[in-house]
Amino acid sequence: MAEKDERYYKAYMEHKTISRRGLFRAFTSGTKKASADISSATSSSRSLPKSGEAVPADQDLVTELVDASQVVRVVARPPGAIEEVLFQKICTGCTECESSCPEKIIHIESGLAQLDIDYGYCSMCGECQKVCPTGALHAKKPCDKQNDTELRPNFNTNCQNRLFGECELCAEQCPHQAIAIAALSLPKLDQVKCDGCSRCKQACPFSVITMGLSSH
Known part of the structure; x- marks a missing residue:
């Protein structure tokens, strides 16, 4: 063994x-x-x-x-x-x-x-x-994403922008511009740009964002 x-x-x-x-x-x-x-x-x-x-x-x-x-x-x-x-x-x-x-x-x-x-x-x-003393947490090469929690946001249908419009709080707080907002629609996520930091979840005052592990 x-x-x-x-x-x-x-x-x-x-x-x-x-x-x-x-x-x-x-x-x-x-x-x-x-x-x-x-x-x-x-x-x-x-x-x-x-x-x-x-x-x-x-x-x-x-x-x-x-x-x-x-x-x-x-x-x-x-x-x-x-x-x-x-x-x-x-x-x-x-x-x-x-x-x-x-x-x-x-x-x-x-x-x-x-x-x-x-x-x-x-x-x-x-x-x-x-x-980390064992290497279980290890930064990748500089050419790759240094960090990724592998979490991704899921937007509930009760999103204020979808229902009433003019809410872009999640997109405004995203450090990588991974969230796009269109009028009266759920936010769109760029899976590649997102690093799962969860700033969008914390920025939403309506608690319509949940974070889940990505399979990508």
């Missing part, structure tokens, strides 16, 4: 181009936390090659193990969270991200870091990523 974990982390980290520092921290700290669900799922998949046999390409190995685990993110994680299958193994619930969050929207639930934006928004400051 130890060999499988090590090869899996190595393949995944290299495929996702996570830094050497993050890889080192993941090996030394994160691997101490095992997930019973993932272990059970991966043990039923095709076993890794024995000594002397050919080793499949890193990408193929990662795909095989991720598919076998079938771990789906059902709760929001702090921005920069790696894929759920690995996040559950690496996050130790150390509370460093929770303590460093200036908005106080990160909490530890069931031993894992979780994002709670019911009464706040994410400022995308990156502090949680800076203090």
Whole structure:
């Protein structure tokens, strides 16, 4: 099992181009936390090659193990969270991200870091990523979006702009101009521009915006 974990982390980290520092921290700290669900799922998949046999390409190995685990993110994680299958193994619930969050929207639930934006928004400051000791929260390359909570707003049909018009509060507060407003219509969201910060939800005085995990 130890060999499988090590090869899996190595393949995944290299495929996702996570830094050497993050890889080192993941090996030394994160691997101490095992997930019973993932272990059970991966043990039923095709076993890794024995000594002397050919080793499949890193990408193929990662795909095989991720598919076998079938771990789906059902709760929001702090921005920069790696894929759920690995996040559950690496996050130790150390509370460093929770303590460093200036908005106080990160909490530890069931031993894992979780994002709670019911009464706040994410400022995308990156502090949680800076203090994460295992690499479970990791900023991407500069050319990519640095942060994304994977949350997206859903606009209720009771939206004031749809019913009466002249309400653009959600669009005005969006830092990425991801929300477009047309007369007497529900707001339109640009999924690519949106980073799930939840500023739109907090800006709506009528509570017609809910945030849900995106499948994109």
